[in-house]
Amino acid sequence: MKSVALIAAGLLAFQAAPAAAEMVMAQDPESLVKAMQAEGYAAKLGTDKLGDPMITSGASGTAFRIFFYNCKENKDCATVQFSSGYDFKEALPLEKINEWNSRNRFGRAYLDKENDPVLEMDVDLDDGGMSRELFIDNVEFWTIILGNFERHIGYRN
Template sequence: MSPWVKLAIGAAAASAALPAAAQTVQATKPETVMTALRDAGYRAMLSKDNVGDPIIKSGAAGVDFSVLFYNCTEHKDCKTVQFYAGFVKKGVTVDAMNKWNAEHRFARVYLDDDKDPRIEMDVDLDSGGMSPGLFKANIATWESLLGEFQKAIDF
């Protein structure tokens, strides 16, 4: 057997033996998102939203948040996720939301129909997903932004 064939067989065997924590995080496999959250130290409970798409309930920075799954086909084979948190807080202005958006990247904030503040951050897991390390970095970004937003609306 040639050295190249041995190398290819060895590489295939090594990648097949990866532990679950090292598997790619994919929206098509919601359990990988849940596992990545847990491996990063967050609680994570997988269920279905009111239309039947996957949803994960979690929390960070003292705030409950959801991981919503989007671009799904028949409530599975989703492509993207969105970290989402809402607050019941009156008195926050559109100007304050616009200022926050102008000063921060990666997440957006707005007031819902009841004038309560919301924060969202999209993560594109299409075309094969992302490594657990990169997903963990996205979670850290989300937690940081969530904390900063909470401070901004806590007046």
Template sequence: MRAWWLVPALMMAGAADAATPTTDCAANMVCASRPQSVVDALQAAGYKAALTKSKSTGNPMIESAASGYNFTIYFYGCEEMKDCNSLQFGINFADDGGNTVELANKWNQSKRFIQMSLADDKTLDVSYDVSTIGGLNQENFADVVDWWSVMLGELSKFFKENPAPTLKK
């Protein structure tokens, strides 16, 4: 009997294993598996960084700010609230009467790295996902943070160019 089906199954199992941080984060690298390395790299790049825990998941998270906005860095791919493998930079905007799928789509049509989506409660969620498996060197991480900061500045311009409609009284 041929076991041709076994090859794809073994490849899939190997791919799943490859997506978990199985080695320690090198001392000079920024890794989600070592949250303090993310804090240190943010601070070295001139940003504030307060390490806390998510109330909903217990996973680490970092509160920071850039371009006039407060934002959060969430840790994902965590095993038992540690050994995380990725980060998500995120910011939310409450509905001001102008939060629509069309607005999010307009943003997404011209932005490559940062995505905008509309939640069920009409909150606009803006996020940037970054894998840290194997680690990012300080220069790469500083570039990630710079992209995020620049895009937050672009958000400000975008909202000015696309204001919420005036509510009739």
């Protein structure tokens, strides 16, 4: 009877290991890159101006970045932020950004110092991260928000 219990315990341990390996964590930027690439997204790991990790990617012809925050000495980060900025010849009215923010719960927008629109979305990957599936769901959600925002600001039809 003990051998059956030992075999069952061994099988449970074996099944739990792949689940842990499938976690996406800001402490391991490569885990985000691998998850995105496995789903067909371009994802290139680099660093930002402060030396923190940064991923460059894109969707539907729009480039975006994933910045890492709450890092300790450019490692062991806790959160990420999806970000995309736009360069308009004419300044976008602040009312257009305020309208977006008042009607949309996800995807915070603002005007940068040149009055160009920026869209951001934060994702908390602290305390063990999240499953690969949930992270990819967030990436897909971000791409939907990105498209909706671009239509809202007149960047795409």
